[in-house]
Amino acid sequence: MKQLFTFIRKEFLHVFRDRKTLLMLFGLPIAQIVLFGFALSNEIKDSRIALVDYSKDAVTTKLIGKIEASHYFDIRRSLASGDQLNAAFKRGDIKMAVIFPANFGDDLIHTGKATVQVIADASDPNQATTITNYFQSIVADYNAELAGDAQQPMQIMPEMQMLYNPELRGAPNFVPGVMALVLMLVCTMMTSVAIVREKELGTMEILLVSPFKPIYIIISKLAPNLLISIVNLFIILVLSDIFLDLPVRGSVLLLVFCSILFIMTSLSIGLLLSINAKTQQAAMMGSLMGMMLPTMLLTGFLFPIENMPLFLRVLANLVPSRWYFIIVKRVMLKGLGFADVWKETSILAGMCVLLFAISLRNFKIRLQ
């Protein structure tokens, strides 16, 4: 046991001596939580649009006034003709164009209907759909005004209540996601380098010929990363409470327990990568190139997993951060207890044990 502690101490010294890496390890979560928490949002507002008004009458003026008044649109220009539209779209100046045909107001008054044309830049389909919907609701408002005060019979009035996040902020969704992402990638990366580094520098040989048990080598390599990640976890939780107004609603103990489980799972992935890689470069590329984008996409905080095709849904089940993300959302944001996360927790525990066992089996005590 004394040997083990000496080795753990040695590993800690290695880590703490490297100020630059250390700075990065702690700076990264802070920068990301603050930056992403404040900056990222799925809300679409102030979309730049162009107006083409061939009619220029009282009705179009009224409608344009309504568009100007909404915070969804930012009228960038009034184009004289439709020919300039394509150019404006190609430069990315506008997201949507609204075209009032000639005699718009006359048509509305005399025939009882008039059609306004809307062209959306659908290269971003989500944005195009959303702003077209916004526009339609402005027109619907106007139509209701036209209908006058006459009370519509049989009015069904849906009362919508937004649970957990009434202002529809981005942070409640992004913070748990970033937590999962950062913890997982940092743990995996740091660990993946740890063992290969010794191989590359040739010091692994010395470790292996020593009477030191292989399992101890692994434990001493993992210990500093585990500690760093736990500190990171607390930094993230405190920051999101102070700056983003996202306190832990449920039990902190439960959240910390699940987080440690998740950290250990990520460490085991790093271990596995480390054992199979020949060079530090290969290990890093594996953990970065191989894991960054899949973790981002398959954790479920950017895109809903249930919309994905079957094979990706299956694949997502293998990504530990997916389960951790669910746990954090439930415990931190909704304040639920263990009864509601036991399934996800057991899956994490199972992954952790399995990955660690595979790494242990594959850990070679011979260099060749």
Next chain:
Amino acid sequence: MKTLRFLLEKEFRQLLRNRQLMRTLLLAPLIQLILLPTAADYSVKNIAIAVTDNDHSTTSRRLIEKIVSSGYFKLAAYTDAYPQALTMVEQDKADLALQIPAHFERDLVREDKKQLFVAINAIEGTKANLGGAYLRSIVVDFNDDIRVQFGAMTTTLQGGPAAATTEQTDPPQVSVASSNWYNPYLKFPLYMVPAILVTLVTAMVAMQSAFNIVQEKESGTIEQINVSPIRKHIFIIGKMIPFLVLGLVLFTMGLIVGRILYGVKPLGSLLTLYGSLIIYLFAMLGLGLLLATYSGTQQQAMSLSFFFINIFNMMSGVFTAVDSMPGWAQAIVSTFPPSHFIRIMRMVVLKGSGFGDIKYELAWMVGIGIVLNTWAVLNYRKTA
């Protein structure tokens, strides 16, 4: 020039010799490009709804039927108790709970109005927003349906007068004809493939160039180069060109994969696309070089590049629109080369924009590239 040729020969040999690395460098991005665009689908469908029907009337049943048959919603549960539906939302078994209160039908007829209660899990803002909007438009539709139906009933009951009133209340209406340009079928992969390709090229080029130089530092071979008469800029150019080539190869492979699998066919000219790519790679290689000058070990280079790449990926508009960020964040993002190149890619590929349309983004990238490269060269010392 001769020195440069020899240096390049050395770099290419070292790179191509490392099979494991080459596999990761070329295959990992391609596999991701093949699989991941289908994951990036924002279109909201299959919203799980838990319905509490306390009315049990024909009207309430028809409303539920209309919601379920709309295609946006799937019925997660049909209960009698609203708290039960709310619990399902809490446990993520439903995204949205709808309560049709008791006497819904009766009050609608007698008092001409009645509420519906809807609770939405708003942690995922987009889904909540769209789910609420869909439900509202279904209810509006349904409202029109029952008005027509009950209106017809009163007409038959009371005879003439009712028909006259409907004539009167038919107000003028503005209708909206909307069309979607550049992506008429609203295919999300068309929008995502160009951006994902950029993130993959970025991760590979910027990090790999940083690692490569630091590796020479760590293994001590950089000393040999430092004592040789090789000039500083020749050495740097020698390090950059292989990764520029690698970036071009990867980008080309990505374009081919995108074309075959997702039907992403660049509308703009390839000249515009590759011209911008080279400027972009120049800027990103500058970043890699700069990171290398600041790191002594590969681990440091990795931590530094991870820091930047992760922030680039999240903030450059790949997943969430840069336009919806606050002003200060947009100012920060405009110093990220990937944000400009992603914009260029989407504009050139989807809309066929030419050099004239993207000159602003190009100018930014050139500027950032010059700053980063100058900084890196100044910071690079031939003495260890």
